[in-house]
Amino acid sequence: MFEATLSYEAWRRRHFSNDELAHVALSGDDSDPDGDGVSNLVEYAAGADPRIPSFQPWVWIRRVVAGNSSSITLEYRRRPLGHAVHYAVEISSDLVTWEAPAATTTEQLQADGMVLVSLVEASALPNPAVRFYRVKVTKAHPEF
Numbered sequence: 001m002f003e004a005t006l007s008y009e010a011w012r013r014r015h016f017s018n019d020e021l022a023h024v025a026l027s028g029d030d031s032d033p034d035g036d037g038v039s040n041l042v043e044y045a046a047g048a049d050p051r052i053p054s055f056q057p058w059v060w061i062r063r064v065v066a067g068n069s070s071s072i073t074l075e076y077r078r079r080p081l082g083h084a085v086h087y088a089v090e091i092s093s094d095l096v097t098w099e100a101p102a103a104t105t106t107e108q109l110q111a112d113g114m115v116l117v118s119l120v121e122a123s124a125l126p127n128p129a130v131r132f133y134r135v136k137v138t139k140a141h142p143e144f
């Protein structure tokens with residue numbers, strides 16, 4: 001079985017002992033026992049290990065300029081099954097109001113069972129002065 005297909009609870013049981021599971025400060029959704037700045041829920045969503053610090057990004061973004069047009073490509077890795085977490089790409093110009101981008105999405109299964117999601121957002125030059133992107137991870141309810 002791919003690690004990528006584990007439910008969130010199965011993943012938590014794989015990475016934490018029963019004693020540790022009882023300590024929310026260690027194994028809770030928002031906890032960061034390896035101190036890499038990534039919460040356990042996002043470690044799960046990204047297919048990372050909550051006990052091994054990783055400072056590699058799990059979201060990549062790049063701008064491609066071709067002639068008079070440009071596009072933004074945002075990529076991230078997600079779990080192949082949507083039974084535990086939801087992923088939503090959002091954009092903002094002020095970090096207050098967030099909305100879904102008008103983008104074309106493609107997905108590609110990776111060798112480790114994770115899925116590489118690529119969103120391409122076409123935009124004209126000159127681009128908006130400021131634009132922020134985020135991948136919002138939320139826990140699905142109810143979890144299977």
Ligand SMILES: [Ca+2]
Nearest residue numbers: 032034036038
């Ligand atoms: Ca962490």
